[in-house]
Amino acid sequence: MDRIRLRGGHALSGEIVISGAKNAALPLMTAGMLTDERLVLSRVPLLADTETMGQLLAQHGVAVERSANDPRTLSIGGAITNTEAPYDIVRKMRASVLVLGPLLARVREARVSLPGGCAIGTRPVDLHLKGLEQMGAVITLDGGYIDAKAPHGLKGATIVFPMPSVGATENLLMAASLADGRTLLANAAREPEITDLCDCLVAMGAKISGIGTDKLTIDGVASLHGAHHEVIPDRIETGTYACAAAITGGSLHLVGGRLDHLGAVVRTLAEAGVEITPTETGLMVKRLNGLHGVDAITEPYPGFPTDMQAQYMVLMSVAEGASLVTETIFENRFMHVPELNRMGARINVHGKSAIVRGVASLSGAPVMATDLRASVSLVLAGLAAKGETIVNRVYHLDRGFETVETKLAACGADIERIAG
Ligand code: EPZ
Numbered sequence: 001m002d003r004i005r006l007r008g009g010h011a012l013s014g015e016i017v018i019s020g021a022k023n024a025a026l027p028l029m030t031a032g033m034l035t036d037e038r039l040v041l042s043r044v045p046l047l048a049d050t051e052t053m054g055q056l057l058a059q060h061g062v063a064v065e066r067s068a069n070d071p072r073t074l075s076i077g078g079a080i081t082n083t084e085a086p087y088d089i090v091r092k093m094r095a096s097v098l099v100l101g102p103l104l105a106r107v108r109e110a111r112v113s114l115p116g117g118c119a120i121g122t123r124p125v126d127l128h129l130k131g132l133e134q135m136g137a138v139i140t141l142d143g144g145y146i147d148a149k150a151p152h153g154l155k156g157a158t159i160v161f162p163m164p165s166v167g168a169t170e171n172l173l174m175a176a177s178l179a180d181g182r183t184l185l186a187n188a189a190r191e192p193e194i195t196d197l198c199d200c201l202v203a204m205g206a207k208i209s210g211i212g213t214d215k216l217t218i219d220g221v222a223s224l225h226g227a228h229h230e231v232i233p234d235r236i237e238t239g240t241y242a243c244a245a246a247i248t249g250g251s252l253h254l255v256g257g258r259l260d261h262l263g264a265v266v267r268t269l270a271e272a273g274v275e276i277t278p279t280e281t282g283l284m285v286k287r288l289n290g291l292h293g294v295d296a297i298t299e300p301y302p303g304f305p306t307d308m309q310a311q312y313m314v315l316m317s318v319a320e321g322a323s324l325v326t327e328t329i330f331e332n333r334f335m336h337v338p339e340l341n342r343m344g345a346r347i348n349v350h351g352k353s354a355i356v357r358g359v360a361s362l363s364g365a366p367v368m369a370t371d372l373r374a375s376v377s378l379v380l381a382g383l384a385a386k387g388e389t390i391v392n393r394v395y396h397l398d399r400g401f402e403t404v405e406t407k408l409a410a411c412g413a414d415i416e417r418i419a420g
Contacts, residue, residue, distance in 0.1 A: 006389050011250035012252055030102050113146075173185065318384050
């Protein structure tokens with residue numbers, strides 16, 4: 001298994017090109033199942049998760065072809081010949097459940113393995129299933145699988161989410177695009193990745209209004225057609241490299257980074273002493289004077305993203321003063337804390353909150369990651385630490401960050417991947 005070795009203490013400086021957003025690309029790839037024509041997606045990041053999604057689509061019979069000139073451009077389409085999403089793929093990647101809405105909408109049946117829990121929490125899919133049932137699907141759970149059928153097709157419905165769910169909003173948006181009649185999704189998630197999916201569906205002929213808000217109205221159409229769509233730049237990668245610049249006391253130009261997608265991250269980092277200013281092609285990030293402890297609470301967009309919580313905690317670990325970091329989205333997303341404490345951080349977890357007391361410096365250590373964002377937080381800690389850090393289980397990192405070591409090394413970090 002690959003590892004990452006880094007030696008901290010180098011101020012980063014230079015330019016990093018932000019990749020396409022993993023969490024936008026995955027639902028967009030499943031949107032390719034909604035038409036027999038070709039959906040061409042560009043800026044699809046080269047990651048383990050997008051590779052897995054390609055395998056899942058292929059096993060449904062849908063062709064996924066990579067452009068010969070650009071490996072990040074995929075052409076997706078073709079008839080669905082198999083409606084089962086097997087456990088072996090779904091257990092690797094929970095976003096596999098996003099084939100449910102498209103399968104039901106297109107071929108009126110689906111058998112999708114239940115994703116089960118994962119390292120960061122139990123993560124049920126009840127909101128996906130309830131919404132589809134309201135649209136007329138008959139769903140049974142059998143042998144660890146979701147068996148869903150809509151023999152007479154899906155019908156428009158009014159669905160009020162008890163809380164915003166990114167995945168449920170995406171599944172129901174895709175299902176509603178081909179349903180009979182009007183669907184209203186209220187208290188829907190409004191992450192930039194959802195807006196990106198809406199924009200792509202509209203380009204494919206869907207009728208959606210309220211895009212960018214928590215009330216989406218979808219008027220179903222009989223069929224969708226092919227389109228070309230460019231995946232938005234990854235806001236979590238942008239925020240992660242912003243923390244890298246700040247932690248090392250350097251400055252980075254994040255090409256493609258979008259201020260309008262960062263939500264509460266901009267204000268929180270500004271209060272902590274990190275300046276983020278738009279440029280013609282992206283964002284310039286630099287640390288002003290010292291870093292200060294500032295509280296953060298994770299919330300649905302435009303609140304502070306749970307996917308930035310671990311990285312922000314590293315920043316707070318080397319800031320002056322204390323801060324309270326509260327996780328409200330997932331129940332078990334502090335697994336990076338014991339590893340950060342082994343590197344000299346002073347963090348105490350009390351239920352949903354962690355008190356972070358800033359220290360003058362961290363010290364390198366061998367550490368182990370348990371999920372994607374936790375593993376990149378350990379890389380950030382290694383950049384700030386004195387001495388050598390080895391991050392084990394790099395496969396978590398490869399699920400969601402394109403060539404992290406190459407991007408950081410080009411900006412002056414002492415970092416390398418050790419194969420094997
Ligand atoms: C998406 O997961 C992202 N994944 C996650 O990113 C991200 O952390 C999360 O949204 C929150 O922003 C993708 O986009 C592929 P949710 P998702 O449904 O859709 C509860 C990463 O590191 N819930 O918005 O699964 C759920 O348990 C990953 O890239 C239900 O109770 O998240 C959670 O507490 C990790 N029932 C909350 O809602 C449901 O049916 C929000 O989850 C669905 C969700």
